[in-house]
Amino acid sequence: xxxxxxxxxxxxxxxxxxxxxxxxxxxxxxxxxxxxxxxxxxxxxxxxxxxxxxxxxxxxxxxxxxxxxxxxxxxxxxxxxxxxxxxxxxxxxxxxxxxxxxxxxxxxxxxx
Numbered sequence: 425x426x427x428x429x430x431x432x433x434x435x436x437x438x439x440x441x442x443x444x445x446x447x448x449x450x451x452x453x454x455x456x457x458x459x460x461x462x463x464x465x466x467x468x469x470x471x472x473x474x475x476x477x478x479x480x481x482x483x484x485x486x487x488x489x490x491x492x493x494x495x496x497x498x499x500x501x502x503x504x505x506x507x508x509x510x511x512x513x514x515x516x517x518x519x520x521x522x523x524x525x526x527x528x529x530x531x532x533x534x535x536x
Contacts, residue, residue: 426494427518428467430476431456436511437475437518444519447472464490473497475518497521 429438431451438450449455449472451463458466460480467474473495474481482498484490497518501510 425518426470426472428463428470428472428474430463430474430478430481432477433475434507434511434514436507437514440511440515441518444515446519460484461488461490464492464496467496468493473518473521475499475514477501495521 425446427441427446427448429441429448429450429452433450433452435450435452438448441448449470451458455463455466460478461484464474464481464484466472468491471494474492475497477499479498481492481496485492485496499514499517501513505513
């Protein structure tokens, strides 16, 4: 699977996805500080699904009509969730998502 990971995605997620054989471009390494519309265009151009914690990408697609043919996966993770649990959850969700049709998906985890 070809993935563009937003800057806000944990490095542990990127490491897990790459170890599982996925082609991951991480904005923290290659596109630091790039505006959200430019990242969405990059994901489209490079045929990548975009993974992020940033709700603005949903607005860009739904409100502004930008294209996301390979999908956007938006994660909402409670701040009390430990990074190791978060990384495993996000990486596992992305790998499972590979079998679903492209779209805008919101995946949420809450800690109580």
